[in-house]
Amino acid sequence: EAKDVLQQVLAINPDHPEAWTGLAAIALVQDDQKEAESAIKRARKFYGENPRVSEIIGVTLAGQYRFEEGIKYLEEARQLDPLSPSILFELGSNQLRFGQLEPGWENVAQAHELDPYNVAAFNLITLRDKLRDYPVREKDGVRLRMSPEDMAVFGTRALDLAARAKTTLADKYGIKLSAPVMVEILPKQEDFAIRTFGLPGGESFLGVCFGPLITMTSPRGRLGRANWEAVLWHEMTHTITLDASRHRIPRWLSEGISVFEEREVHAGWGQGMNSEYRKRFLDGDVPPITRLDESFAGEDIMLGYYHASLVAEYIVRTFGIEAMRSILADLSNGKPVADAIAKHTKPIEELEKSFLDYAKKIASGYGPDLDWSSLSDEEYVAYRKDPAPWVAANPKRVLKNHKACRKPLQVHSTPKVPA
Numbered sequence: 519e520a521k522d523v524l525q526q527v528l529a530i531n532p533d534h535p536e537a538w539t540g541l542a543a544i545a546l547v548q549d550d551q552k553e554a555e556s557a558i559k560r561a562r563k564f565y566g567e568n569p570r571v572s573e574i575i576g577v578t579l580a581g582q583y584r585f586e587e588g589i590k591y592l593e594e595a596r597q598l599d600p601l602s603p604s605i606l607f608e609l610g611s612n613q614l615r616f617g618q619l620e621p622g623w624e625n626v627a628q629a630h631e632l633d634p635y636n637v638a639a640f641n642l643i644t645l646r647d648k649l650r651d652y653p654v655r656e657k658d659g660v661r662l663r664m665s666p667e668d669m670a671v672f673g674t675r676a677l678d679l680a681a682r683a684k685t686t687l688a689d690k691y692g693i694k695l696s697a698p699v700m701v702e703i704l705p706k707q708e709d710f711a712i713r714t715f716g717l718p719g720g721e722s723f724l725g726v727c728f729g730p731l732i733t734m735t736s737p738r739g740r741l742g743r744a745n746w747e748a749v750l751w752h753e754m755t756h757t758i759t760l761d762a763s764r765h766r767i768p769r770w771l772s773e774g775i776s777v778f779e780e781r782e783v784h785a786g787w788g789q790g791m792n793s794e795y796r797k798r799f800l801d802g803d804v805p806p807i808t809r810l811d812e813s814f815a816g817e818d819i820m821l822g823y824y825h826a827s828l829v830a831e832y833i834v835r836t837f838g839i840e841a842m843r844s845i846l847a848d849l850s851n852g853k854p855v856a857d858a859i860a861k862h863t864k865p866i867e868e869l870e871k872s873f874l875d876y877a878k879k880i881a882s883g884y885g886p887d888l889d890w891s892s893l894s895d896e897e898y899v900a901y902r903k904d905p906a907p908w909v910a911a912n913p914k915r916v917l918k919n920h921k922a923c924r925k926p927l928q929v930h931s932t933p934k935v936p937a
Contacts (some may be wrong), residue, residue: 520544535565536574543578546587548575549766549852556615569598573605580608583765585616587728596625603633611642611716617700617730631906638716641808643710649702657681659698668736676703683754687779692843693762701732701750710735725749727756729765748787749788752776764850770810771855774826775842778834789824793916799874799881804869808856825877832876837863889915 521544527537542557572595580588592609599605608615610625623646629637654663655673658681664673680701688695704710711720724744725734731752737746737812755776759767780788794857798804804825813822834842842860850860860866889912893901901908909915 521779524837526729533560533564533567535561535685536570537573539565539571540578542571543575546575546579547582547584550597562779567598569595569602569605571595572598573602573608576612577608579776580612580615583728583760585612585765588612589616589618601632603629603636603639606632607636607639611638614642614713615728615731616644617697617728619700633726641712641718642716645709648709649713656698658685658872659695660684661698661700661701663702665735666738668703668705668738672737675911676746676750679750680754683751684757685784687755687758691758691762692841692845693758695757695761697730699730699732699754699757703736704739705736706739707735710739725753727753727760729757732757745787748780751783751787755779759846762846762850766849767846767853768811768855769814770822770826771830772832773814773823774828777823777827778830781831789820789827791824791880793885795821795824796881796884799877801883803872804874804877807859807873808866808870828877828880829873832873833863835861836872836876885916891915 520536521541524537524540524544527534531537538557538561542554542561545551545554545557558571558575562568565571570823572591576588576590576591576595579585579591582588589609589612590604594610595605596602596609606625607629607701610622610627610629613619613622613625616622626642626646629636630643633639649663652663652665653669653673654661655669655677656662657677660677660680662669662673662677662680680699684695684699704713707721708718710733711718711723714720714723714726725732732750734746734749734753737744753776756772759772759775777788781790798821804821807829810822810826810829813819813825830842833845844862845855845858848861849855853861856866859869863869864872893915897908
């Protein structure tokens with residue numbers, strides 16, 4: 519869609535520099551070096567040594583998790599304009615995400631000095647001063663940074679788990695990381711959000727992985743909301759699959775493998791089948807594998823995580839871990855994901871059918887002896903009138919409209935309190 523819009527711009531102004539720059543960035547994301555070089559040449563026809571060309575390309579690549587390439591273009595932009603606050607901030611913040619901490623903090627600090635009103639730069643520098651007091655421990659290629667209070671309570675456990683996850687998953691997917699993985703577990707949600715995004719917020723995120731860097735909130739910052747060990751294993755899986763694919767893995771497959779690996783290490787981790795997913799799979803009301811990324815852009819995101827994890831599980835269970843390794847290797851060389859999967863499993867149309875059969879079998883096994891039909895109006899009235907006898911008389915009936923039933927349940931179960 520972005521490419522179509524840029525082509526419309528060029529239809530009006532065939533020499534629009536930033537439109538050509540946008541096309542160059544898209545070409546690089548798609549690993550079309552020849553088209554990218556041609557577009558960059560057209561962009562520089564009128565822009566010359568204007569740093570915007572390199573800056574736009576760098577920001578676009580980094581936004582696609584292609585940090586190594588994005589940083590290269592942002593450094594090129596800085597050479598053309600060493601005092602640009604925006605270039606320095608983009609370069610520094612992405613270096614911080616890619617584990618290049620020393621130059622990253624230096625560039626963000628310089629951006630803050632040149633533009634004191636850059637809120638994200640101010641937030642990061644403020645956080646940097648706090649992080650200086652946080653101890654760092656290392657083990658087997660993992661560096662763990664935590665607050666002194668958290669480190670004293672569960673630092674050893676967190677470091678052991680992170681190191682075990684890294685070693686186990688690297689061996690499983692056949693890779694060797696070239697640099698240590700930095701894991702930062704921050705005590706407050708606000709600190710996690712600023713370290714990750716530069717701004718407060720991000721309450722829906724439990725952890726984020728950029729490859730060499732994993733950021734998380736301490737369990738004391740999100741009491742009762744998540745299992746921090748499962749989150750850490752999930753994020754370390756991202757580190758492995760991002761490295762194996764040279765950061766070219768689509769989100770759905772990366773999330774799918776991470777959730778699958780959670781379940782592999784502990785039966786209580788990762789997402790499992792539920793009544794909603796059961797119906798969606800049995801009804802065939804799920805997107806095809808080739809469109810799974812769409813699930814991560816709307817209200818079906820939680821189903822998308824589970825759906826993607828079943829695809830990963832199916833590939834590994836049916837074709838072996840070698841097939842998944844080969845898929846990731848092909849992605850690292852720029853092969854489209856559908857082509858990579860088909861090459862190491864079966865033609866995508868056949869795979870779609872066999873996978874759905876696999877998923878339906880799992881769905882059918884979820885409460886196979888239960889009656890999943892919806893309540894009729896008469897049944898619902900009887901249930902509301904007196905829930906306990908109705909449930910006793912219908913022990914295998916699943917209350918699919920349980921949300922509507924919750925209110926009368928609460929009414930019946932709450933004792934009357936004298937005024």
